[in-house]
Amino acid sequence: MTASLAKARRHKRAPPAEPLRLGPLADFIGFHLRLAQEASFQAFARRVRGLDLRPGRFAVLALIGENPRISQTALGRASGRDKSSLTPALDDLAGRALIHRRRVARDRRSYALSLTPKGERLLAMLLTHARAHDRRLDAIVGLRHKAEFIRTLRRIAMALV
Amino acid sequence: MTASLAKARRHKRAPPAEPLRLGPLADFIGFHLRLAQEASFQAFARRVRGLDLRPGRFAVLALIGENPRISQTALGRASGRDKSSLTPALDDLAGRALIHRRRVARDRRSYALSLTPKGERLLAMLLTHARAHDRRLDAIVGLRHKAEFIRTLRRIAMALV
DNA sequence: GTAAATTAGTTTGAATACAAACAATTGTCG
DNA sequence: CGACAATTGTTTGTATTCAAACTAATTTAC
Numbered sequence: 181m182t183a184s185l186a187k188a189r190r191h192k193r194a195p196p197a198e199p200l201r202l203g204p205l206a207d208f209i210g211f212h213l214r215l216a217q218e219a220s221f222q223a224f225a226r227r228v229r230g231l232d233l234r235p236g237r238f239a240v241l242a243l244i245g246e247n248p249r250i251s252q253t254a255l256g257r258a259s260g261r262d263k264s265s266l267t268p269a270l271d272d273l274a275g276r277a278l279i280h281r282r283r284v285a286r287d288r289r290s291y292a293l294s295l296t297p298k299g300e301r302l303l304a305m306l307l308t309h310a311r312a313h314d315r316r317l318d319a320i321v322g323l324r325h326k327a328e329f330i331r332t333l334r335r336i337a338m339a340l341v
Numbered sequence: 342m343t344a345s346l347a348k349a350r351r352h353k354r355a356p357p358a359e360p361l362r363l364g365p366l367a368d369f370i371g372f373h374l375r376l377a378q379e380a381s382f383q384a385f386a387r388r389v390r391g392l393d394l395r396p397g398r399f400a401v402l403a404l405i406g407e408n409p410r411i412s413q414t415a416l417g418r419a420s421g422r423d424k425s426s427l428t429p430a431l432d433d434l435a436g437r438a439l440i441h442r443r444r445v446a447r448d449r450r451s452y453a454l455s456l457t458p459k460g461e462r463l464l465a466m467l468l469t470h471a472r473a474h475d476r477r478l479d480a481i482v483g484l485r486h487k488a489e490f491i492r493t494l495r496r497i498a499m500a501l502v
Numbered sequence: 503g504t505a506a507a508t509t510a511g512t513t514t515g516a517a518t519a520c521a522a523a524c525a526a527t528t529g530t531c532g
Numbered sequence: 533c534g535a536c537a538a539t540t541g542t543t544t545g546t547a548t549t550c551a552a553a554c555t556a557a558t559t560t561a562c
Contacts (some may be wrong), residue, residue: 200404200407200408200411200415200419201407201408202404202407202419203403203404203406203407204403204468204471204472205400205403205404205407207475207491208471208475209381209475209478209479209482209487209490209491209494210378210381210382210385210471210474210475210478211400212491212494212495212498213374213377213378213381213494214378214381214382214400214421215421215494215495215498216374216378216494216495216497216498217371217374217375217377217378218421218422218498219421219497219498219500219501219502220370220371220374220375220497220501221371221375222501222502222550223501224371225550234517234518236517236518236519239366239372239375242364242365242366243361243363243364243366245364246361246362246363246364246366247361247362250361251540251541252540252541253539253540253541254361258361258363260375260376260379260380261518261519261520262519262520262521263540263541263542264519264520264521264522264541264542264543264544265518265519265520266541267541267542267543268517268518269518287527287528287539287540288526288527288528288540289526289527289528289539289540289541290527290539290540290541291540291541307365310365310369310371311365313371314368314369314370314371316501317370317371317497318370320493320496320497320500320501321370321493321496321497322493325489325493326370328486329370329490329493330368330370330373332481332482332483332486332490333370333373333374333376333377334373334376334377335481335482336377336380336381336478336481336482337373337376337377337379337380339380339481340380340381340383340384340477340481341380341383379519383520386520395547395548397547397548397549412510412511413510413511414509414510414511422548422549422550423549423550423551424510424511424512425511425512425513425514425549425550425551425552426548426549426550427511428511428512428513429547429548430548448509448510448557448558449510449556449557449558450509450510450511450556450557450558451509451510451511451557452510452511
């Protein structure tokens with residue numbers, strides 16, 4: 181750690197302040213929704229980097245864990261993803277023995293998804309990280325407003341899909 | 342429009358009600374943030390389908406319009422995207438004569454981005470659609486809570502990046 | 503004044519997404 | 533029963549993203 185490095189780091193603080201004009205975007209809910217979601221997603225991705233699972237798969241795993249025997253279509257709706265996006269994700273999860281994919285006798289088109297013990301263990305680990313991440317979000321949103329904030333987000337998701 | 346079709350449509354109403362258990366996800370801000378953003382994005386995408394521009398490019402165009410001579414790096418930060426994502430997007434916009442990309446004399450590494458008259462016209466059209474879309478969001482969020490809601494989203498984006 | 507560090511933008515690679523087209527299965531209705 | 537419609541999941545194509553490695557230009561440090 182030389183003096184030049186220390187000096188360089190000291191000057192590193194300059195750029196963040198950006199007096200950028202947002203214009204009409206400043207009042208658009210959709211714009212800020214996108215920025216906040218992207219920031220939250222990236223922060224969580226950095227947190228679980230190195231674990232055996234990427235953040236996009238976390239919600240899928242958690243939803244299967246909460247709803248054993250769920251179908252892929254229902255899972256897609258619950259996680260806000262197209263069913264065609266789930267096919268490769270579930271292939272991967274099944275290939276790593278994190279989930280079971282059983283054919284349903286009454287309707288042989290669909291699968292009944294459930295977690296394997298290995299999947300449960302990984303989910304438990306991910307939940308620990310997810311809780312820590314969300315505590316950070318709680319602090320930013322404020323616990324007093326959290327419930328109202330989530331209700332508003334849910335109204336948006338329900339009304340627009 | 343046969344009787345069978347009418348009947349089929351009548352029965353189409355069943356699936357939407359989904360008593361799915363969210364478990365721990367129910368309390369995670371990040372999860373609902375993702376669902377709301379995805380729903381908003383898709384609704385806007387459907388609205389501007391057929392126009393000459395996809396929704397991901399709209400914010401880029403609007404930010405350039407508000408901040409002439411902006412650099413690609415600053416644009417990336419403002420729009421929440423990595424600079425490497427902007428290269429192909431700006432290539433496309435420049436190729437369609439919607440933006441100018443001029444080299445800066447004082448710093449020949451960077452570009453000064455600005456809209457062409459054609460870009461301004463397209464932006465104006467997109468803004469009309471964006472305002473209509475956001476009025477829909479306003480109705481869902483409630484005008485009384487809109488400002489507070491946006492402030493919260495901005496706090497998340499600022500704190501986590 | 504030159505070497506080292508930093509910055510702007512591009513390239514490449516891997517991951518992920520939606521949408522439309524498709525096969526297999528089930529349901530509906532005459 | 534038998535044709536048509538609807539649904540489940542997969543395949544294919546295109547678009548988009550980030551991250552890391554890279555080039556070129558600039559700034560900093562000595």
